[in-house]
Amino acid sequence: MAHPAVVSDCKMAIEWVKDSKGIDQIVLRNPRGASAKVSLQGGQVISWRNARGDEYLFNSSKVVKAPKVNRGGIAICFPQFSDCGSLEQQGFARNKLWIVDEAPPPLPAKSSNGSSFIDLLLKPSKEDLKIWPHSFELRLRVCLGLNGNLTLTSRVRNITGKPFRFSFAYHSYLSVSDISEVRIEGLETMDYLDNLCKKERFTDQGDAITFEAEFDRLYLLPLGPPNIVAVLDHQRRRTYVIRREGLSDVVVWNPWAKKAKAMADMGVDEYRRMVCVDGAKVANPITLKPGEEWTGRLEITVAPSSFNSEGLCF
Ligand SMILES: O=P(O)(O)OC[C@H]1O[C@@H](O)[C@H](O)[C@@H](O)[C@@H]1O
Numbered sequence: 488m489a490h491p492a493v494v495s496d497c498k499m500a501i502e503w504v505k506d507s508k509g510i511d512q513i514v515l516r517n518p519r520g521a522s523a524k525v526s527l528q529g530g531q532v533i534s535w536r537n538a539r540g541d542e543y544l545f546n547s548s549k550v551v552k553a554p555k556v557n558r559g560g561i562a563i564c565f566p567q568f569s570d571c572g573s574l575e576q577q578g579f580a581r582n583k584l585w586i587v588d589e590a591p592p593p594l595p596a597k598s599s600n601g602s603s604f605i606d607l608l609l610k611p612s613k614e615d616l617k618i619w620p621h622s623f624e625l626r627l628r629v630c631l632g633l634n635g636n637l638t639l640t641s642r643v644r645n646i647t648g649k650p651f652r653f654s655f656a657y658h659s660y661l662s663v664s665d666i667s668e669v670r671i672e673g674l675e676t677m678d679y680l681d682n683l684c685k686k687e688r689f690t691d692q693g694d695a696i697t698f699e700a701e702f703d704r705l706y707l708l709p710l711g712p713p714n715i716v717a718v719l720d721h722q723r724r725r726t727y728v729i730r731r732e733g734l735s736d737v738v739v740w741n742p743w744a745k746k747a748k749a750m751a752d753m754g755v756d757e758y759r760r761m762v763c764v765d766g767a768k769v770a771n772p773i774t775l776k777p778g779e780e781w782t783g784r785l786e787i788t789v790a791p792s793s794f795n796s797e798g799l800c801f
Contacts, residue, residue: 506528510584517635546560603630621651623653644779657766660762678706679704680770729787730785733781
């Protein structure tokens with residue numbers, strides 16, 4: 488069933504389904520057979536597949552009870568990132584039920600051109616306002632492009648009479664063949680805060696990031712082009728190319744064996760099949776005056792692993 492809020496190319500299909508907990512999910516498809524699935528629970532992108540049906544996002548096999556969302560996909564962290572504040576871990580947005588945005592304010596054409604997309608909206612409930620007393624509108628457009636690329640555009644608007652401050656992240660669990668086979672390029676020589684060393688600041692000296700132990704860093708990047716990070720998975724012949732706008736930080740995380748074992752929602756050895764690379768705005772949170780709006784955009788494309796990331800001009 489097509490929803491009135493969805494404007495899509497006639498060759499592209501949009502389908503509504505329900506998950507095992509009865510929560511609505513929206514499946515976006517492009518004419519070549521790629522798909523993306525978005526849940527109203529948390530506004531979370533829970534699946535993103537190419538035309539052959541290969542899944543690009545990791546999802547844990549351990550299912551958790553609503554309103555908590557399953558570990559995996561791409562979750563929206565708002566208004567707090569991780570444990571950097573007094574709110575619940577990663578903020579409350581990812582554990583709330585969103586609605587479809589029937590009439591979103593217009594976005595530039597590049598946010599939807601030739602694509603299939605859905606607009607979601609989160610407004611604070613009375614309970615949310617008790618723990619975070621700021622009225623906001625958080626809009627999310629999830630867009631599946633003709634080439635199968637996935638673009639997430641978030642907008643936060645201050646609709647109170649006072650300024651407020653928030654952090655934001657797209658907590659993105661990418662599916663990989665084996666974490667030991669993964670290389671991340673585009674963060675060389677950048678400064679980072681190491682969450683495993685009390686958020687101490689270091690400068691990356693290495694060539695590219697590889698993994699052989701727990702990894703939890705917040706990379707601080709200058710805002711502005713090229714804003715590209717590449718995640719290379721040689722074994723699976725796949726390169727994720729991540730582009731960001733308005734998101735100056737990149738979080739790279741893998742819990743490794745010991746921490747993963749202590750997580751109730753992570754299957755045995757599943758840490759090997761994921762890496763989180765989050766486009767984020769955390770180190771310098773955003774302050775919005777009354778009536779102001781902030782936009783953060785994340786685009787992920789997937790290229791064959793023979794792809795030479797040098798061509799990306801980091
Ligand atoms: O378990 P969550 O809330 O999904 O977060 C997992 C991890 O997410 C990462 O982005 C953080 O840097 C980590 O510190 C955190 O542990």
